[in-house]
Amino acid sequence: MMSDDKVREPYQALVEWMEATGPEQLAQKREEAETLFRKIGITFAVYGDGGDPERLIPFDLIPRIFTAAEWRLLKRGVEQRARALNAFLFDVYHNAEIIKAGVIPGELVFNNAAFEPSVIGIDPPGKVYSHIIGVDIVRVSENEFYVLEDNCRTPSGVSYMLENREIMMRMFPELFSQLRIEPVDSYPESLLKTLKSIAPKGCGGDPCIVVLTPGAMNSAYYEHSFLADQMGVELVEGQDLFVENGHVYMRTTRGPARVDVIYRRIDDAYLDPLCFRPDSVLGVPGLMNVYRAGNVAICSAPGAGVADDKAVYTYVPSMIRFYLGEEPILNNVPTYQCAKPDDLQYVLAHLSELVVKEVHGSGGYGMLVGPAASREEIDAYAGRIRANPGEFIAQPTLSLSSCPTFVQSGIAPRHVDLRPFCLVGDKIRLTPGGLTRVALKEGSLVVNSSQGGGVKDTWIMAE
Amino acid sequence: MLSRTAANLFWLSRYVERAENMARLMEMGHRMAMMPAAGQGYRSEWQSVLAAAGFSPTDYIPLAQAEVADYLVFDPANPSSVSNCLEQARNNARAMRTAITADMWDAINSAHMELKKPALRYMVRNNLPEFLDWVKRQGALFRGATDSTVLRNDGYDFLRLGTFLERADNTARLLDVKYYVLLPETSVVGDSRDSYQWTTVLRAVSALRAFHWVYKDNYTPLLIADFLILNPLSPRSLTHCYAGITDHLQRLARHYGRRSSAAAEALETYSILLHGDMEDIFSAGLHDFLSDFLVRNAALSSSIAESYYFGGQ
Numbered sequence: 001m002m003s004d005d006k007v008r009e010p011y012q013a014l015v016e017w018m019e020a021t022g023p024e025q026l027a028q029k030r031e032e033a034e035t036l037f038r039k040i041g042i043t044f045a046v047y048g049d050g051g052d053p054e055r056l057i058p059f060d061l062i063p064r065i066f067t068a069a070e071w072r073l074l075k076r077g078v079e080q081r082a083r084a085l086n087a088f089l090f091d092v093y094h095n096a097e098i099i100k101a102g103v104i105p106g107e108l109v110f111n112n113a114a115f116e117p118s119v120i121g122i123d124p125p126g127k128v129y130s131h132i133i134g135v136d137i138v139r140v141s142e143n144e145f146y147v148l149e150d151n152c153r154t155p156s157g158v159s160y161m162l163e164n165r166e167i168m169m170r171m172f173p174e175l176f177s178q179l180r181i182e183p184v185d186s187y188p189e190s191l192l193k194t195l196k197s198i199a200p201k202g203c204g205g206d207p208c209i210v211v212l213t214p215g216a217m218n219s220a221y222y223e224h225s226f227l228a229d230q231m232g233v234e235l236v237e238g239q240d241l242f243v244e245n246g247h248v249y250m251r252t253t254r255g256p257a258r259v260d261v262i263y264r265r266i267d268d269a270y271l272d273p274l275c276f277r278p279d280s281v282l283g284v285p286g287l288m289n290v291y292r293a294g295n296v297a298i299c300s301a302p303g304a305g306v307a308d309d310k311a312v313y314t315y316v317p318s319m320i321r322f323y324l325g326e327e328p329i330l331n332n333v334p335t336y337q338c339a340k341p342d343d344l345q346y347v348l349a350h351l352s353e354l355v356v357k358e359v360h361g362s363g364g365y366g367m368l369v370g371p372a373a374s375r376e377e378i379d380a381y382a383g384r385i386r387a388n389p390g391e392f393i394a395q396p397t398l399s400l401s402s403c404p405t406f407v408q409s410g411i412a413p414r415h416v417d418l419r420p421f422c423l424v425g426d427k428i429r430l431t432p433g434g435l436t437r438v439a440l441k442e443g444s445l446v447v448n449s450s451q452g453g454g455v456k457d458t459w460i461m462a463e
Numbered sequence: 464m465l466s467r468t469a470a471n472l473f474w475l476s477r478y479v480e481r482a483e484n485m486a487r488l489m490e491m492g493h494r495m496a497m498m499p500a501a502g503q504g505y506r507s508e509w510q511s512v513l514a515a516a517g518f519s520p521t522d523y524i525p526l527a528q529a530e531v532a533d534y535l536v537f538d539p540a541n542p543s544s545v546s547n548c549l550e551q552a553r554n555n556a557r558a559m560r561t562a563i564t565a566d567m568w569d570a571i572n573s574a575h576m577e578l579k580k581p582a583l584r585y586m587v588r589n590n591l592p593e594f595l596d597w598v599k600r601q602g603a604l605f606r607g608a609t610d611s612t613v614l615r616n617d618g619y620d621f622l623r624l625g626t627f628l629e630r631a632d633n634t635a636r637l638l639d640v641k642y643y644v645l646l647p648e649t650s651v652v653g654d655s656r657d658s659y660q661w662t663t664v665l666r667a668v669s670a671l672r673a674f675h676w677v678y679k680d681n682y683t684p685l686l687i688a689d690f691l692i693l694n695p696l697s698p699r700s701l702t703h704c705y706a707g708i709t710d711h712l713q714r715l716a717r718h719y720g721r722r723s724s725a726a727a728e729a730l731e732t733y734s735i736l737l738h739g740d741m742e743d744i745f746s747a748g749l750h751d752f753l754s755d756f757l758v759r760n761a762a763l764s765s766s767i768a769e770s771y772y773f774g775g776q
Contacts, residue, residue, distance in 0.1 A: 041557070252464055253621075255772070
């Protein structure tokens with residue numbers, strides 16, 4: 001918002017309104033918001049810290065705003081990536097042209113833990129492997145956006161995009177009548193359309209769609225139930241499903257009912273104990289056979305994770321050029337791959353300036369933020385990199401844009417990122433909005449909810 | 464509907480009803496304990512309350528009201544304590560948020576959150592009747608939310624089945640407290656304490672006035688028992704509960720195009736109640752009648768679970 005200490009134009013009306021409202025009333029509104037979140041039960045568990053299994057993600061009242069023109073650019077950029085990533089996924093499970101052409105090294109794909117040999121040659125409807133892509137974007141200057149990562153498996157957070165808006169509309173109706181803000185509530189409908197469009201050909205009639213959750217103990221359980229509810233489809237656990245005669249069925253009060261499309265929110269490794277982890281109790285024995293026979297659609301397809309690896313990420317611009325013959329609209333953050341000797345040398349020499357991430361890490365766990373780390377931390381991390389260079393990538397710390405945020409001391413700038421959710425089925429659907437995550441600690445660059453980040457509503461102004 | 468969802472709905476409403484009935488049972492104990500000591504029958508009114516709630520007296524022998532109240536309200540070791548019931552209800556609700564409405568979730572989640580506040584713990588110790596009213600109100604809120612928001616599909620049937628089965632169980636137990644209080648039964652029938660205790664039963668089910676409207680007569684054990692067992696007008700009577708149970712099982716049978724063995728069992732019990740005669744029941748022994756009913760009611764619960772594959776198929 002504040003470039004050269006000036007309020008950017010789209011924020012003008014908001015700032016005037018905030019000044020008129022005053023900090024006391026804002027503080028009171030924030031408490032109201034928290035009560036609402038708790039009441040609705042929107043929680044996010046954090047694993048392994050012995051903390052509250054139904055923790056609230058801090059919610060910031062001050063929305064993040066994009067102009068229609070800014071959104072047009074982001075939209076085109078995100079859709080372009082979604083197309084390229086799916087072309088890549090289809091390619092690596094078929095002829096692997098991109099590897100034959102020498103654009104991406106084969107070992108990066110085939111030695112990847114997320115590469116799934118059991119789906120080689122499978123033609124999912126529309127050739128789509130990843131149906132829901134959450135692209136994490138940061139802005140570094142007026143018209144310059146960088147993509148931090150692409151989440152091609154089961155990106156979470158969309159329920160926050162929707163519930164944040166609900167709560168903002170409930171608390172600030174006057175703002176919504178004053179400003180022209182694009183609605184986001186069409187997301188569940190778009191998701192349902194997308195899921196219907198990928199139903200197996202043989203299912204006939206209205207496909208039976210379910211959301212597969214690991215259960216109420218999962219950190220994103222609220223989101224799973226929320227989406228099933230909004231779409232009017234069953235929320236199932238592995239124990240509710242079984243395989244018989246080449247089809248998947250769910251156990252109902254009337255007896256078995258056939259299932260055509262599974263929007264799964266469990267990882268590949270747990271999907272089918274006969275195919276992957278034999279100790280999984282979350283999955284459905286025999287599911288992969290049904291999938292390979294084309295009798296059930298799985299969203300996202302097993303194996304889609306190979307595209308959201310942090311090392312593969314560095315090649316997304318190349319994918320865009322290779323498959324689409326276009327120039328990338330959104331930039332990648334320059335990324336050093338420690339697997340490459342030259343990059344490794346550079347990274348080790350500049351650790352105090354870089355952000356280093358584990359290739360397979362997620363949720364902000366196990367990363368090093370060089371500028372904020374102590375000498376000891378840097379030395380220890382350097383040891384880990386030397387032991388396993390292939391496991392790490394590094395990026396320069398960007399001068400991220402910040403957004404006004406309501407903190408203890410009043411309103412102060414905090415770093416933010418944005419995750420729009422792109423749906424890919426018979427066509428591409430992108431809801432105008434996204435999840436804005438905010439680093440609540442002063443100066444912090446880490447916005448992950450598991451690391452104490454918060455969320456904001458994201459407003460796309462109508463034309 | 465998923466079998467697991469049906470089971471969750473059934474037990475969700477059972478737990479809510481059980482929490483409310485636990486409060487009614489305690490209200491009864493509280494009122495009875497204000498009478499001069501009975502000096503016969505069970506050792507104290509509170510112990511008879513525990514016995515009627517299904518606890519063997521050897522399990523736990525709290526003597527003071529405060530201890531019993533703590534045990535019945537908060538004790539984690541007591542599976543039927545009010546807090547355990549509400550906790551279970553909320554767990555069930557959370558495990559199938561998609562099958563209940565936002566209003567129902569709000570009712571159950573708010574009750575659960577409020578119960579954790581120190582103010583309510585203080586109330587249990589210092590103003591038990593107010594706390595019991597709070598619990599009853601939570602039950603009313605939940606049923607009200609259910610009644611006014613939930614789709615009239617099979618999920619509704621499972622919710623209502625849970626409510627009626629649990630309520631029938633609890634009405635029978637409530638009446639049975641009289642048996643435990645007044646052992647040996649016949650010696651004091653008709654004295655002033657006896658009639659006070661019988662009216663206490665009516666109070667506990669919030670039916671003191673309703674009784675007058677129905678019978679236009681004095682309180683007698685026979686009429687009070689009739690009101691709570693056989694009279695279909697009384698919303699907590701066994702007959703009324705079984706009218707509801709058979710009705711919802713028939714709706715399910717129509718809905719699924721398949722009659723269950725549970726429906727046949729329920730009809731059998733319902734017909735016993737419809738043709739029952741209070742004088743016969745009293746002369747054969749009220750306690751035996753109620754014990755037999757509790758066994759039938761529990762068996763029906765198992766049959767419903769089997770008929771609709773609660774444990775998977």
